[in-house]
Amino acid sequence: MRAKILLGCYRTGEANDPDTYVAAITAILARYPQDVVTAVTHPATGLPSKKNWLPTVKEVADACDEAHAPILQNELRLKRIREQLEQREREERSERPTYAQLKEKYGKNWGIVDPEEAKKVVKPAPTVEQLRHHYQHYDLAFKPKNQGDLEDQIDRGISPASV
Numbered sequence: 018m019r020a021k022i023l024l025g026c027y028r029t030g031e032a033n034d035p036d037t038y039v040a041a042i043t044a045i046l047a048r049y050p051q052d053v054v055t056a057v058t059h060p061a062t063g064l065p066s067k068k069n070w071l072p073t074v075k076e077v078a079d080a081c082d083e084a085h086a087p088i089l090q091n092e093l094r095l096k097r098i099r100e101q102l103e104q105r106e107r108e109e110r111s112e113r114p115t116y117a118q119l120k121e122k123y124g125k126n127w128g129i130v131d132p133e134e135a136k137k138v139v140k141p142a143p144t145v146e147q148l149r150h151h152y153q154h155y156d157l158a159f160k161p162k163n164q165g166d167l168e169d170q171i172d173r174g175i176s177p178a179s180v
Contacts (some may be wrong), residue, residue, distance in 0.1 A: 023057070
């Protein structure tokens with residue numbers, strides 16, 4: 018019926034075999050839900066309002082695909098929402114650990130150090146002897162990058178500050 022409405026909106030057709038053409042258009046429209054078929058064949062908003070000549074079978078199929086795409090996307094979105102809600106329900110129904118089980122798993126303070134205990138452990142500052150040993154061991158004494166050049170300039174009588 019919708020194929021008849023679609024084809025009836027055009028003036029005389031130019032199909033080689035009108036029976037085959039009508040059958041092909043009907044076969045294409047039969048693959049889609051009623052909402053899509055109505056949208057594509059509606060005289061005011063469908064193909065009759067967009068095409069001047071009889072549409073080809075491909076143009077009808079393309080128009081149906083275009084009208085069906087938002088419906089498919091919405092169905093996929095609704096499916097994802099249902100799956101998320103089911104997942105939440107499963108998580109809510111699952112057995113949660115008790116306070117005693119959590120305390121046994123994570124320890125007395127749940128892995129958090131007591132601030133008072135942290136303050137009690139104070140490392141003493143290194144002594145002068147320890148610092149001296151550290152600097153000598155890691156060769157951290159102050160040395161200018163161009164020590165040899167500076168010594169040469171001093172030997173020639175040039176002030177190191179001018180370098």
